Amino acid sequence: MDFLDELMENHEQKKKQIIKPASGTSVASDRAAKQTTSTLICETHIELYQGICTKCGHILSQKEMSQYRQFALLNHQTVQVHRAVGQSQVEEKKKHIMRDRKLVLVLDLDNTLIHTRDVQKQDLKIKSKDNGYIALIDQYKCIYEIKQPFGGFHVKLRPFLAEFLKIIHDQQKFDIFYYTAGTRAYGQLIIDVFKMEISRAYGQEMTRKMEQLLTHKKLISRCDQSRFQNKNQGEMTVEELQQQLHEEIEQQAQGIGGDSTLNIKHFIKSLSSLAGGDESIFIIIDDRSDVWTEVVQDPHSNQKFKRVSQNLLLIPGYFYWETSQNRLKSYFKVIQQTSVQFDFDLSLLLHLKFIEKVHDQFYEQIDNGLEATVKTIIRQLRKNLFDKKITALFEILYNDSTMSKSKILQQYEGDLCNQFGLNIGEYMNGDREQTYLYIVDDFVKSQSKQSKIDSINSSDYDDLSISIVSIYWLYLSCHYYYQLPIKPFIKLKQSSEVSEQRRIFDLISLSLECIDEGMFNDYKKRYKEYQEHKEQQIQLKKRTLEERKENNDLQDDAIIKDKDDVIEEIKQDILNNNNDEIGKSGNIVDQNEI
Ligand SMILES: [Mg+2]
Ligand SMILES: [Zn+2]
Incomplete structure (x- = not known):
């Protein structure tokens, strides 16, 4: 025990x-x-x-x-x-966790591990009358349906969720908690979904072994806090918060689904309620930074100020269905849409690689008799994401050969370089130790930029290492907390005929082949299975349609009327199938895919 x-x-x-x-x-x-x-x-x-x-x-x-x-x-x-x-018990508990050489991993649910949408009663696929009944409704995409009194919701698991939980179980490096801004009832249903998914992917026996990771005890919800922080009104009690929520839910006539939980204005998750004062062994993975704040004191002015918790790893939000809550920056949006279209989101696995490093460095420092805190290690690892022997040059991207470093740092790309420790060069200074990367637009449209690229390509720079790489190398590396290989990004996109999504899909595929064969092969296998299944379904429907057409030709008018209905029905079916294919996130259907 x-x-x-x-x-x-x-x-x-x-x-x-x-x-x-x-x-x-x-x-x-x-x-x-x-x-x-x-x-x-x-x-x-x-x-x-x-x-x-x-x-x-x-x-x-x-x-x-x-x-x-x-x-x-x-x-x-x-x-x-x-x-x-409580304080002394927490300290005792922390000793236990550290004796087991673990860290505490706090996982947000909505848009980090899952995306949930509310479903109207008539759209439910579950026939059972039991509320809270859960069923897998798409085994290829891992979509579950949960029945509620007045409808229900669909839960789309982020790709590789089962693998992620299984690795956490196998490694024994993390003690996990699920932290949701939703209600306890909602969170518990989601944990039940995880349990079903583990059972589906790895069988009953493994589910029993992983029990510790899949119990309701691991859940922290908004119902579990006696007091909440509200940016405008200061502290509020559970009753006040519930009143506010009740009003919001009434207004929107929504159930207890995930998206409605996002509507709580200024809800702040509190790490201190979890950590009891000592946050040194906590890692948070959440798609929102605004909900995790910490108060720090400026050592010089003694003034207190709020900032985003340094224990947080911000993961790109996972939005499978279209939603007004999508707050991603435009380039990340393209990457995100690609992930959705191809169900190709590797954030969980790549974040796992990152937190493994945090864990290992933490205990390396402890073994060396040092004080270790997760936030310092996260900051250092992030600063060291990129090889120090790489220098990024931005003169082609910004079309400005005299741009100073401080100006570049004010740009979004400069900020990324700063956060993740990619050296910025104002110009090439001929250091043979360095690899110089000219960061450029992925698809170069401007003539002046193209001629610069041509001149660099045709020049002889002795044995200097110089490459021209797509901006997506930078975006995707930061997106994944992983320095991707440069090779796939050297060949720029040639024309606007290839859709942006297809292009990113290819880039991710190519880079993953360079990173980790095993992980990628597993994905490819599943993706192929899914494509085959979809193809079979469409073929089957086409055949049925043709057979019915032939049969009905021999029959009277009354049935022919019926036949039209049938054809319409099948057409609708195929249409729905295709809609489902892109998760109804709309307007990013790749024509080659259908
Ligand atoms: Mg979230
Ligand atoms: Zn008493």
């Missing part, structure tokens, strides 16, 4: 002790029991459940309750613990 189970067990037993009736049934012993209870009010109440001490049953006043809070790391989501006691 692990430490957490032990704590929960203790807690369960304490609860039972309170509920358990006094032994004996006589009035006398009842009275005696009451007297004992009344004299047994604790000196300090340790745990509260809904404002009642779990040991002595004392009801605490609002003022007294301010000394208590939830400690998510202790899996005390429903129990409030006295601050001082």
Whole structure:
């Protein structure tokens, strides 16, 4: 039994002790029991459940309750613990985690691991009447449907989610928590979906082994916090937040689906509620940075200010269905749309590679007797993403040969270089140790840029290493937290005939072949299976359509009318099938694909 189970067990037993009736049934012993209870009010109440001490049953006043809070790391989501006691338990828990050489990984649900959309009752595919019933409705794309009283929702798993969880289980490097701005009921259903997915991908036995990663205990939801931060109104209680939510949900007449959870304005997730003050072993993966803030003190001015939590790894938001919430920058949007169109999003696996590095460096420092904190390591690793022997030159991209470094740093690309540690050169200074990369538009349209490229290509620079690379090398590397090989990006896009999505798909494919054969082969196999399945379905429908046409030719008018309906139905079916193919994210259908 692990430490957490032990704590929960203790807690369960304490609860039972309170509920358990006094032994004996006589009035006398009842009275005696009451007297004992009344004299047994604790000196300090340790745990509260809904404002009642779990040991002595004392009801605490609002003022007294301010000394208590939830400690998510202790899996005390429903129990409030006295601050001082909770604090020491958290420290104890941290020691356990570190003895197991693990870090705590906090995973956001919506748009990080999944994308959810609400579905109207008539569009549900589930026939069961049970609410909360879950079914796999697309095994190739890993889409699940959850039935709710007035409809339901569809849950699209981000590609490689099962692999991601399985690797985390196998490696034993992370203790994970799911943190959602949604309700507890919603989060629990999503964890149930994960469980089904693991079972589908790896079987029952593996699901049992991975139980620890798939229990509701690992969930932290907005229902689990007693107080919330609101940027405009300051602190608010659960009741106030629920009132606000209730109004929003009423207005939109939406269920408990994921997208509606995004509408909570200024909701802030609190790492301190999880970490109990010590954030040194926490890594957060979330698609939003605005929900994770930390207050820091400027050592010079002593002023306090808020900034994005440094424990956060910002993952590109995963939006399978079209949504107004898509906040991505335009180039990232193209990359994101490509991921959706081809169901080709490798963010989870590549982020996993990054956090493995964070983990390994953390324990390397600990082994060397140093103090280690995740945030320092993340900052350093990010700064070291790119090889220090590479210098990026931007004069062709910006069409400005005299642009200063400080000017470049003000550009979006310059900012990326700064964040991920890619050297910026104002000009080529002839250092033979360096590889110079002229970063250029992927598809060069301007004549002046093209002639610069031609002149560089035709010049002789002795043994200097110089390449002209597509800007997507920079974008995709930062997108994936992984320095991609340069090779696939040297050949620029030749014409505008190839769609941007197709182009990026090819670039990612080519670079992945250079990164990791195994990982990519698995993807290719699945993608091929899916294509074959789709092709078969379309062929089958076409055949049925033709057969019915032939048969109906011999029959009377009444049936011919029927036949038209049938043809229409099949046409609609094929159409829907194709719509589904692009996840209804709209207008990015690649004509070659249909
Ligand atoms: Mg999210
Ligand atoms: Zn008590």
